[in-house]
Amino acid sequence: MFDMMVNRLNCNSVKWDVTEKASNSDKALLPMWIADMDFKVAPEIQQSLLNEIERGIFGYTYMPESAKEAIVQWVLNRHGWLVDEQTILFRKGVIPAIADVIKGFTKKGDAVLIAPPVYPPFQQLPEFNQRKVVHCPLVEQNGNYSMDFVLLEQLLKQDDVKLFIFCNPHNPVGKVWTEAELKQISALCYEHNVLILSDEIHADIVFGDAQHTPIAKVATEAEQANIITCMAPTKTFNLAGLQIAYMIVTDPQKRQQLNRQYEASGYGDLNCFAAVTMQTAYNDCAYWVEEMLQYISANMDYVIRELKVIPKVKVYKPDATYLLWIDYRELHISEQQMMNSLVEVGGLVLDPGTKYGVAGDGFIRLNVAYPMSTIKEAVARLLQTFNMIEETEVIAALR
16 A cells, blocks of 8 residues: 555645756656655545545535544544543644634734744744744754753743743654653643643654653643643644644633634635545544554664665654654755755755754754655665765865
């Protein structure tokens, strides 16, 4: 199933078509940047969409109670967290949900905290809405990332932070937070009256012994009212184009505020395929997720094993996500040189690390949710690029 090559050109794909149109290179570029998969969806999902298409009417729809029931069962089975159906609010994506929270619970000039390197909208959305963004950079040691809790508490105090946009699991570094870390984050934010928005869109994509824990699950009852959790089936089942996500909001007053915010925005209801697709995914396609995780894990193992021949390039297997965070700092070249080399030598388009903040300088992000044949081609191109950079470095040193 996952070995199948699907031609995504000329279908308005952001990953494939936009990359090709933006390129000035003579090479056929291999885009491995934006986080969607090059895997066909589970056949049950495809069939459910075909059934809706055959009905032939695409009028106004709503999210039925059965959609909430599917969420409750999925989150309980997957993460051991029992969610009350009443706490679920639907949105067209996690990004619109984050924007609603920023606009609903902060005002212009308020401080919003993020922990870079992190998903770019965490920085962009507060800025677009004229909020002050405060950085608490993660601490990195040999590929392992952790929260600087001393700095976190200091920033919460001195900057009068109103909102912490938290990534759990963390994109791009792939960290799954421990229960102890989550409890400490929750307690500190509660103590300083800072709302937590926890983006848990990658919650289902976890490997090995790692176990995703929703931060609200381990928070105290009082702290839970201070947490808004964002989840979606879109990353898990490769459904980003269908635009469906949800928030879990335990505090009734915050739900009321978010409902008012939603109505004021004029967003409208979700698309007519959202409910049936999500229910089919959550009710019938857990097997597909397990097979996908095994396949991506093998892809990661292959990339890491093959890149070991370049000692100055470090890549570690993440706890979560289908993204590898590759450390090339020991090559001692600028990000611009690296990105140019990837395109001109390897014909590869990856995400530059500084897209995720200055803490990402010296890193690139590689999406490995592709058929193995594509992964092997990508690794060959990476090795070609890194070897050229090393050879250039040696020649320069001899001059």
